[in-house]
Amino acid sequence: MAELLTAKAVLSWRQAMLGQGGESSALDWLLDLKGGLRWQQLQALRLYPESEIALEQDLGTLEQIWRQHLEQAIPLQYLVGRCPWRDIELEVAPGVLIPRQETEVLVDLALDCAKGDQLGSAPRWADLGTGSGCIAIALAKGLPNAQGFAVDRSAEALRQAERNARAILGSACLDFREGDWWDAIRDQWGQLDLVVSNPPYIPAAVWAQLEPVVREHEPELALNGGSDGLEALRTIAGGAALGLAPGGWLLLEHHYDQSKAVLELLEAAGLVNVQAHKDLEGVQRFAKAQRPLQPEQNRP
Numbered sequence: 032m033a034e035l036l037t038a039k040a041v042l043s044w045r046q047a048m049l050g051q052g053g054e055s056s057a058l059d060w061l062l063d064l065k066g067g068l069r070w071q072q073l074q075a076l077r078l079y080p081e082s083e084i085a086l087e088q089d090l091g092t093l094e095q096i097w098r099q100h101l102e103q104a105i106p107l108q109y110l111v112g113r114c115p116w117r118d119i120e121l122e123v124a125p126g127v128l129i130p131r132q133e134t135e136v137l138v139d140l141a142l143d144c145a146k147g148d149q150l151g152s153a154p155r156w157a158d159l160g161t162g163s164g165c166i167a168i169a170l171a172k173g174l175p176n177a178q179g180f181a182v183d184r185s186a187e188a189l190r191q192a193e194r195n196a197r198a199i200l201g202s203a204c205l206d207f208r209e210g211d212w213w214d215a216i217r218d219q220w221g222q223l224d225l226v227v228s229n230p231p232y233i234p235a236a237v238w239a240q241l242e243p244v245v246r247e248h249e250p251e252l253a254l255n256g257g258s259d260g261l262e263a264l265r266t267i268a269g270g271a272a273l274g275l276a277p278g279g280w281l282l283l284e285h286h287y288d289q290s291k292a293v294l295e296l297l298e299a300a301g302l303v304n305v306q307a308h309k310d311l312e313g314v315q316r317f318a319k320a321q322r323p324l325q326p327e328q329n330r331p
């Protein structure tokens with residue numbers, strides 16, 4: 032409900048909330064997403080403390096959310112039910128991973144592979160482990176002439192991805208498949224020009240030590256990659272030589288210290304042009320590789 036407030040009242044409420052704990056960036060995110068107070072408007076309030084502003088939610092409701100976040104370590108994205116990502120806004124709920132900023136780079140790398148008709152005029156692609164559908168929706172937007180498949184073993188995640196796709200893309204343009212990695216798209220094997228995946232890759236022992244805000248609220252299926260963190264990456268890399276079309280690309284996100292291991296998995300799978308890519312902080316967090324066009328291309 033809109034509430035007309037003075038700048039002074041908003042700023043002193045903000046100070047009081049920060050006094051309870053938490054990060055100012057998180058509180059400002061809440062003010063923006065739930066209160067409708069954009070960052071520039073917040074700066075203007077500081078300059079003009081006598082001005083008035085109408086928030087989209089009353090401060091009592093915002094305070095309730097903030098306290099729940101602090102006291103129960105629930106991610107704000109789940110409490111607000113939304114998460115901006117790239118140029119879209121996704122609905123998110125417990126049971127579905129909150130999309131991370133670094134994964135935006137994976138989409139850019141994937142779209143680069145498809146630049147200038149490199150994959151043909153009507154490529155086929157798949158997003159393995161789609162979660163909220165963030166990658167699949169971004170690829171569908173970037174590759175409007177392509178046929179896309181979004182796979183997840185979690186029925187809850189897949190339903191969320193479908194709802195997000197319908198809200199953002201409109202009528203059905205993605206094929207949603209519930210099941211295991213490559214198995215869920217067995218009928219497409221050998222025809223996929225681009226396969227992208229941000230699978231669970233956190234080693235089990237590291238997962239067990241994650242902050243409660245992640246470990247206790249985000250789905251373990253989305254994060255826990257088994258004893259060495261590579262279980263899903265091994266399966267996905269291992270299936271690529273059969274699943275991809277000749278010349279097709281596989282792009283993977285992985286943990287900060289898995290680059291060498293993932294590149295070895297891709298080479299062992301018979302893929303070529305194996306490359307590591309960095310995230311926005313300069314850490315090698317992505318790998319890409321291609322199925323050889325001819326079997327000979329792969330021989331030493």
Ligand SMILES: C[S@@+](CC[C@H](N)C(=O)[O-])C[C@H]1O[C@@H](n2cnc3c(N)ncnc32)[C@H](O)[C@@H]1O
Pocket residue numbers: 128129130131134159160161162163164165166182183184185188210211212229230231232252253254263
């Ligand atoms: C790290 S999350 C990525 C979600 C989303 N793509 C993103 O980037 O935010 C991994 C996803 O893989 C799914 N997943 C886990 N095991 C799977 C399996 N065996 N087959 C298919 N999907 C699986 C999880 O349910 C989860 O949605």
